[in-house]
Amino acid sequence: MAIALRNNLIYFFGILFILLNSFLIYKDFYYFLLFPFALIVLYLAFFQIQQLFLLIVFCTPLSLNLESLDLAGGLGFYLPTEPLLFGLLLIFLFKLISDKKNRINSYWKHPISFLILIQLIWIFVSSISSELPTVSFKFLLSRIWFVVPIYFFGLYFFKKGISNIYSFLWAYLIPLTLVLVYTILTHASYGFSEESGHWVMWPFFKDHTSYGAIIALFFPVLIGIMTDKENSFFTTSILRIMFLIFSVGLFYSYTRAAWVSVFGASLVFLLFVFKIKFKYLFSFGLLAIVFIAINFTEINYLLNKNNAEHTTENFSERIESISNISSDASNLERFNRWNSAIELAKERPIAGWGPGSYSFVYAPFQDASDLTIISTNFGTGGNAHSEYLGPLAEQGIPGMVLMLLLVFFIFYRASILYIRLEDPKLKRIVMMLLLGLVTYFTHGILNNYLDTDKASIPVWGFISIIVAIDLYLAPKSKVELQTKSSISKRT
DSSP states (O other): OHHHHHHHHHHHHHHHHHHHHHHHHHTTOOGGGGHHHHHHHHHHHHHOHHHHHHHHHHHGGGOEETTTTTOGGGOOOEETHHHHHHHHHHHHHHHHHHOGGGOOGGGGGSHHHHHHHHHHHHHHHHHHTOSSHHHHHHHHHHHHHHHIIIIIHHHHHHTTOHHHHHHHHHHHHHHHHHHHHHHHHHHHHTTTOTTGGGTTTTTTSSSHHHHHHHHHHHHHHHHHHHTOTTSOHHHHHHHHHHHHHHHHHHHTTTOHHHHHHHHHHHHHHHHHHTTOOHHHHHHHHHHHHHHHHHTHHHHHHHTSOOOOOOOOOOHHHHHHHTTOOSSOHHHHHHHHHHHHHHHHHHHSTTTOSOTTOHHHHOGGGOOGGGOOTTOOTTOTTOOOSOTTHHHHHHHHHHHHHHHHHHHHHHHHHHHHHHHHOOOHHHHHHHHHHHHHHHHHHHHTTTOOOTTSHHHHHHHHHHHHHHHHIIIIIHHHHHHHHHHHHHHHHHO
């Protein structure tokens, strides 16, 4: 009787939804179509929060920027990821307050967690003195709903085991592969021309540079999963097809920074293979920074001339254009943005102009000799094109230092963790995530995407996985290996 009543209710509400939705569509109101999706989200929020986390990750490559679609009255946010992230943020905070067992006291023991917290605090402090407080506090809020649900809830999610780590990676890889197939097919219809290569990934990515950066980020991850000897023949075959798709996507992204970042990751991998000591690497990096600082005036002079645009579809010529600092408009415009960021920092070196404010304030700080054919007098739609100089301009010297320290500790802790780990599965995961982050933070010299869901969710997720392995899985794995060794000896 109860089952029959339940079924009748399901049929009744199903028919009611169809009739009501048909009427609303007739009236040009389409938002009610999202109602079933909203019900699923509510169910996951209350009963399956981990599945909600994976749903957000899955939706990220497919998310749409309402501002670029001229929807939501110019309000810039990513649908459905950012509303879902905000909801997950509230749920997670509520659980932390109400459930003592799930408190994250142990998370703060890790230096990366501590640096992330300090960085969030400094963003808040610099928002108070911001030139545009509304913009800065919006930036702070968006950074919080990226970091807390992905990094901190991620620690809770990833500490449960390797299967959860792979669930996260596959949840992003599958829809990203679909986006790549769509982009490649669209691009093929235009003959893979460079001009069309700048926009064929729309509406999923705003331009080819962010598209290339995310492909590069997951390139080492895909190779790491593909080379796992425990994969079945079917899984290996699927991964090889995906590798081919990613290779074509990366090549035809026409993103030089992405190509260079993958090459940089390959070099880092070779450093681990040949076991080159960290102190030598650190010394080399320090010498390189000192050299650039001493010769900055000469470098500045070399970068200062010519406004001719250089474009080519030839791969070798585009690689050569990376070092072209006299005629390549893209390179020159980056230099213009970097110079503007430095000039902004000179005027407000401590707290900067406010998080997220660069695109609104940099225009008057452009030097006439730095302007290119793609520069604008009003600085419309621009950012600092750097994950390091952007914080310098917006959050002052402390903001840039905190960012550099965070990147340093991520690579340092991941490297030490990889060396010390004995579990081959965990070593593989740490290596492929480390190399993925190398691509992003190398790319970050030339571009910045951590204010978007496409980059923030995988980057903070990768960092969370490394920390979770360091805090929880590595000690557990060591105990398990010691136990197995002890049993083997007794046997």
